[in-house]
Amino acid sequence: MIDEGYIKYQCHWNNISAIAQADIIELNQWRSKLYNLGLIGEYDNGIGFGNLSIRIPQSEHLIISGTQTGGIPELTAEHYTKVTDFDWYKNYVTCQGLIKASSETLTHGAIYVAQADVNAVIHVHHGKLWRKLIDRVPTTNPNCAYGTPEMAEDIVRLCQELQPQTKKIIVMSGHEEGILTFGQTLEEAGNILLDVLHPS
Numbered sequence: 001m002i003d004e005g006y007i008k009y010q011c012h013w014n015n016i017s018a019i020a021q022a023d024i025i026e027l028n029q030w031r032s033k034l035y036n037l038g039l040i041g042e043y044d045n046g047i048g049f050g051n052l053s054i055r056i057p058q059s060e061h062l063i064i065s066g067t068q069t070g071g072i073p074e075l076t077a078e079h080y081t082k083v084t085d086f087d088w089y090k091n092y093v094t095c096q097g098l099i100k101a102s103s104e105t106l107t108h109g110a111i112y113v114a115q116a117d118v119n120a121v122i123h124v125h126h127g128k129l130w131r132k133l134i135d136r137v138p139t140t141n142p143n144c145a146y147g148t149p150e151m152a153e154d155i156v157r158l159c160q161e162l163q164p165q166t167k168k169i170i171v172m173s174g175h176e177e178g179i180l181t182f183g184q185t186l187e188e189a190g191n192i193l194l195d196v197l198h199p200s
Helices: 023-034 104-112 127-133 151-162 188-195
Strands: 010-014 051-055 062-065 080-087 092-097 122-124 168-172 179-182
Touching: 023 051, 023 062, 023 122, 023 127, 023 188, 051 151, 051 188, 062 104, 062 188, 080 104, 080 127, 092 104, 092 122, 104 122, 104 151, 127 179, 127 188, 151 179, 168 188, 179 188
Parallel strands: 010 092
Antiparallel strands: 051 062, 051 122, 062 080, 080 092, 122 179, 168 179
16 A cells, blocks of 8 residues: 655744745756656556655755655655654644645655754655565665655654664664665765665
8 A cells, every 4th residue: 555645734924935946956866866757656546656855055954855746757846845753752843835734854854863964855756676685785664654744753763873884774664665764965865865876
């Protein structure tokens, strides 16, 4: 059963202006690559999947692709939003842009909180890879649904258990086909994903 890609958190949304185009150049390059590989997209029932984010340097803010953008082939600045605050214990996200933040924002935020050196997070769907990696790499509790405080807390737990030499990848057991990679840069997060997708 594929989860529906709707927002489960309380969203405090300020839609005053779009994200600056200059802030999304690398995000969009990786997003296009992942879309073309089918790792971000839309299911036959119209539900989109996959998102990515970066931490804004010298801040606690992040830029993330917006909700229900998975099926759009090419994103523009209007499809991204800046997250200025979040709290999974209180289950809320504050964001600004022309679109609400992804339903997975609390999951991304949990990784940034747990891993101070991480500046990029990628979330994709791939059924075959998900089945191959489940319980072979750090894997969330199957009772934790996507976009929930419980998922965020389990992500923090896994991140704290990661050894420094461990690849930064997590399988979302309770979110069918969901895989997360993360790193100091988008390139690192993206290459971790590509390496497990096409091992040499």
